[in-house]
Amino acid sequence: MQSNRLGWILLAPTLTILFFFGVLPFIYVVYVSFHSWNPFAANPEMIFNGADNFRRIVFDEEFLNSVGVTVMFVFFAVLSELILGYILAQAFMKDFPGKSFFRTIHTLPLIMAPIIVGSVWKLMTTPSIGIIPHYLDEWFGISMNIGTSAFAAFTTIVIMDIWHWTPLVTLTLIAALVSLPPDPFEQAQIDGANKRQIFWHITLPMIAPAVVATVFIRLMDALRTVDEVWMLTGGGPGSSTRFVGVHIFKEVFPKTNYGYGSTISVIVLYLTIVACWLLYVTMLAPRNSKEG
């Protein structure tokens, strides 16, 4: 199999790099997760402690809380991004003056680094300096303080994430919508379906693969959101915006709990995979296996 061997040779550089930068560190993290290791503790050695870290995690209220907060964040953010992204995508499917200008403008958030997004939003929301609390107060008499109000902090982060990532959803959905054949939609009109029925019975199932892919990407991204949140609230007030990413970060950097931090990472990875798998199974798999 000449061509096969050539294929492997051509792939070798990539595979080598992947191995050293992807697989090895991953194995190392799994390895570390079975140890207690804090270089600044009384005993800085790496000590094997079996499944202790994993046992600890189950009763770690801070961790469980962070999972809860993250799930809530992911749910609100991704759902809003999907709905808003779909509406925008439909709007961009139509022709209107200045369309390409708006489409370009609306993707700008995507090219901003999360750390900058975090800083900008911090500027905008800091009480007494920020433009948002100022106008909320002036127009609606609402006082907003993300430093003291858990609700304000959490909501701001959700809105920030929506602002930052909806364009990605819009773009993938536009791509999906553009590639749809027109006939089933015309046929559905003739078959007597109204707009709502067409959406649920035709559009949604036909763009489902793209929707699921987008949700995967956003889900994985949202689950490891750290920098924006770190910049904006530092996980507070209290632990109201202490997402798992932030939790791991705090565990590993200020506390230098490398072993336990690794354990949380492994568990979070596991949870992510399970979430994606569930999503895949419920949304796409039944169809794929039947369409086979």
Next chain:
Amino acid sequence: MANVKIDNVIKRYGSLQVMHGVNVDIEDGEFVVLVGPSGCGKSTLLRMLAGLEEISEGTVSIGDKVVNDILPKERDIAMVFQSYALYPHKTVYDNIAFPLKMAKRPAAEIEQKVTNAAEILDLTKYLKRYPKELSGGQRQRVAMGRAIVRDPQVFLFDEPLSNLDAKLRVTMRVEIKELHQRLGTTIVYVTHDQIEAMTMADKIVVMRDGRVEQIGSPLDLYDNPGNVFVAGFIGSPSMNFVHGKIEVKDGKKAFVSDGGLTLPLPETTAAEGQSVTYGIRPEHIQIGDTGVKMQVVVVEPTGSETQIFAKAGNDLIDALVKDRVMAKPRSEIGFIIDPKDVHLFDRKTEKRI
């Protein structure tokens, strides 16, 4: 069931006008076929009937009700697209059931109608499959099934058989015809295949470049084509045309072609010296030792028939005869033309004389 009236319909895409005032009256229960060459506006007209395409000017009525501003879903029509337009993510069963589900019919009725349609169309085995697991002919039948469970006012078919092989096409042609006889619903059927048109239609509408050229029953169009285009379009193989003039020989009018060939002429109102196009169908030419002397060019036997291409000067004429003819190329042959089978058209206006 309903009659359909297309009244002076004009269609523009931006500044481009593709339909120039089309008038068609379709009676309740009639099987009407729209034919014409590619790009003549058949699909556009059908889509305007369906409500998928805006009507620029004129009116379309279904059942004496103007439907210009009525949405497709409220027109109570069923349509089969040229591309079948099946829902790729639905099974055959769900595809056929879709219009009924949208109309919120009771589950038992849906089940019964879909099963029934599947039986008629021989799809029972495939109900659980997805469109991509079906052959072209099966997909076509699914599209048909989705239309017939509806019991609509009007059926619209846009070249539903064009993707099928010759044999399946004949079978489906018969099935559609049978369907029409059983249901008695008005059908508007688009095709560019004139054999389909001839065999299925109660009434044929011949179109060209966004205009109606002629409307009539199949045999009417065959016997009395109104112009050169219809004469050439209807009938297979298509009519022979010879350009020439009317001359008077021995006190009698005669047709002399530009190449000098004299052909038999019926009683005609054509004036002496008038430039005309002379038309004769291949199947109306007999061969023998008498008649017009021609030189054989090619002989094409098909088993049941023989088609003979022959020329005299520059004029090429073909004849279609039932016998097996063993004429050699370049041998001489006589084409016998009965004057009553001749069609004469004015050369400039192309209209029948």
